[in-house]
Amino acid sequence: MIEINIGGVPEHFNLAWYLTLKNGEYKNEGINLRWKDYPGGTGEMCKALKNKEIDLAVVLTEGIIKDIIEGNAVKIIQTFVQSPLIWGIHVANDSPYKKIEDLKGTKAAISRYGSGSHLMAYINAQNNHWDLKKDLKFKVINNLEGAIEGLSKGAADYFLWEKFTTKPIVDEGVFRCMGHCPTPWPCFVIAAREDFIKSNKKNIQTILNIINKSTAVFKDIPDIDQTIAKRYGQKIEDVQEWLSLTDWSQNVIDEQTISNTQKQLFDLKIISKIVHYEDLIYKL
Structure with missing residues (x-):
């Protein structure tokens, strides 16, 4: 075998x-x-x-x-x-950011460079007509558990992850979902x-x-x-x-x-x- x-x-x-x-x-x-x-x-x-x-x-x-x-x-x-894939755009539940435009220039949590959470941050930025050089900053958090810790402690400001995977975390009041960003493929x-x-x-x-x-x-x-x-x-x-x-x-x-x-x-x-x-x- x-x-x-x-x-x-x-x-x-x-x-x-x-x-x-x-x-x-x-x-x-x-x-x-x-x-x-x-x-x-x-x-x-x-x-x-x-x-x-x-x-x-x-x-x-x-x-x-x-x-x-x-x-x-x-x-x-x-x-x-x-x-x-429908990516949810998440912030900590107590985050001061209320709409996606507020996230312009803030720090995105990503699992690692080259990951979906990294690449989709670019798609989201493009969808919202941000400057890709000036308005995107990143913090590597490894995985979903790392994102929970990172957003809760303020190490990063927002996090893109598959909407339904993170839904229980939103329901628990840990994350707040501000919108969605589907893959164009x-x-x-x-x-x-x-x-x-x-x-x-x-x-x-x-x-x-x-x-x-x-x-x-x-x-x-x-x-x-x-x-x-x-x-x-x-x-x-x-x-x-x-x-x-x-x-x-x-x-x-x-x-x-x-x-x-x-x-x-x-x-x-x-x-x-x-x-x-x-x-x-x-x-x-």
């Missing part, structure tokens, strides 16, 4: 992986798929891929594109979630190290077949809203809203989407150049 390591954020988007692992579906095909949680998000996973700690990762589209262009020998092999993709792809195409295809079969019917699983609510400590109505807004994919990300995404990242000076589709994507 071959051992394959995969990483992802410990969030509701990845419940299908947990269910297929729990059911032993990969082991039935001779694959010991070992899942590793990365609370620090895409930046942390990019580093793990580079260091060969994991073979595959479920990562944010914008983060992995940036990392590949910067030299990480990785390829996107499939879109995982087709719908946008499909949010999650599956990426793999190039050296791993070369010697494991059949195993990768088997893994994709299993997870795609699961995500294709995910919303139809009996009482899935209750399962998610219980596992992730969320209100049932929030889970139902999230399910209505989320669409998984079983396909490779298309060339036009890659082109549009790169153009926006380049215009924001997040990436230094625009590369060919084939430099980012591997079709099995």
